[in-house]
Amino acid sequence: NAGVTQTPKFRVLKTGQSMTLLCAQDMNHEYMYWYRQDPGMGLRLIHYSVGEGTTAKGEVPDGYNVSRLKKQNFLLGLESAAPSQTSVYFCASIHSGGSTRRISSYEQYFGPGTRLTVT
Amino acid sequence: QKEVEQDPGPLSVPEGAIVSLNCTYSNSAFQYFMWYRQYSRKGPELLMYTYSSGNKEDGRFTAQVDKSSKYISLFIRDSQPSDSATYLCAMRTSGTYKYIFGTGTRLKVLA
Numbered sequence A: 001n002a003g004v005t006q007t008p009k010f011r012v013l014k015t016g017q018s019m020t021l022l023c024a025q026d027m028n029h030e031y032m033y034w035y036r037q038d039p040g041m042g043l044r045l046i047h048y049s050v051g052e053g054t055t056a057k058g059e060v061p062d063g064y065n066v067s068r069l070k071k072q073n074f075l076l077g078l079e080s081a082a083p084s085q086t087s088v089y090f091c092a093s094i095h096s097g098g099s100t101r102r103i104s105s106y107e108q109y110f111g112p113g114t115r116l117t118v119t
Numbered sequence B: 001q002k003e004v005e006q007d008p009g010p011l012s013v014p015e016g017a018i019v020s021l022n023c024t025y026s027n028s029a030f031q032y033f034m035w036y037r038q039y040s041r042k043g044p045e046l047l048m049y050t051y052s053s054g055n056k057e058d059g060r061f062t063a064q065v066d067k068s069s070k071y072i073s074l075f076i077r078d079s080q081p082s083d084s085a086t087y088l089c090a091m092r093t094s095g096t097y098k099y100i101f102g103t104g105t106r107l108k109v110l111a
Helices: none
Strands: A004-007 A010-013 A019-025 A031-038 A042-051 A054-057 A065-067 A073-078 A087-094 A114-118 B004-006 B011-014 B019-025 B030-038 B045-051 B054-058 B061-066 B071-076 B085-093 B105-110
Touching: A004 A087, A019 A031, A019 A087, A019 A114, A031 A073, A042 A065, A042 A073, A042 B085, A073 A087, B004 B085, B011 B019, B019 B085, B019 B105, B030 B061, B045 B054, B045 B061, B045 B071, B071 B085
Parallel strands: A010 A114, B011 B105
Antiparallel strands: A004 A019, A019 A073, A031 A042, A031 A087, A042 A054, A065 A073, A087 A114, B004 B019, B019 B071, B030 B045, B030 B085, B054 B061, B061 B071, B085 B105
C-alpha cells in the first residue's frame, strides 16, 4: 500500500514549456486534490475532484488544467509554464465514506510533493 | 483579509515546554477544524480533527475550538525536539470538501 504518490519529485521548466504532474493513490479514495505551497502563503487549492470524470476549480485555478480519467489518478497540467508557477505542489486524497476510526474518514492523505521551478 | 490567519513564527521553545499554536478565521460557516504537522520537505500529515466547538485530546496534543470567537488552538504538552515542524490549521464548511489552510507556524523545540 503506497498511499499517495507523486511523479516527478523535481522538475525545472523554461517559461512557456508544458508539463503534467501525476498523482496516484491506491486507497480507493473518491476525492482528490491539487495544492500549491508557497512561502508565507500556506497551502492553496488549485483544483479538486469528487469522483472519476469530475473536476472543480479551487482557489487558484488559473494557468492549470486537470483530469481524472481513472479513479486512482489525478493529473495536473501546465500548458504554458510561467515563473509565478514556481512552487511545491502537493496532491491529497480522502475517502468519503463513514468510519469508526478515531480520526474522521475525511482525513486528507498527502503525497510527498513535487518541487517545480520555472525559469 | 484572509479567511484563515495564522502566525508564521518561528516559535522556539525549550524541550518540555507547553506549546500553544493558534488560528483565527472569519467565516462563521466553518464546522470542521484540523491541525496538520509538516516536516521539512515532506507532505502534511493530520494530527487532530474537531467538529464544531469543544476540546479534543490525543496523547500530548489538545485541540480547542471556540466558534464564538472564531479561534482555534493546538496545545502540545511536554514538547520534544521531534515536534519541531510546521503546524498548519485547516477548516471547511459542512457539505463541501474544499479545505482552507492557514499559512502554518514553524515550531522549533530546543533540546
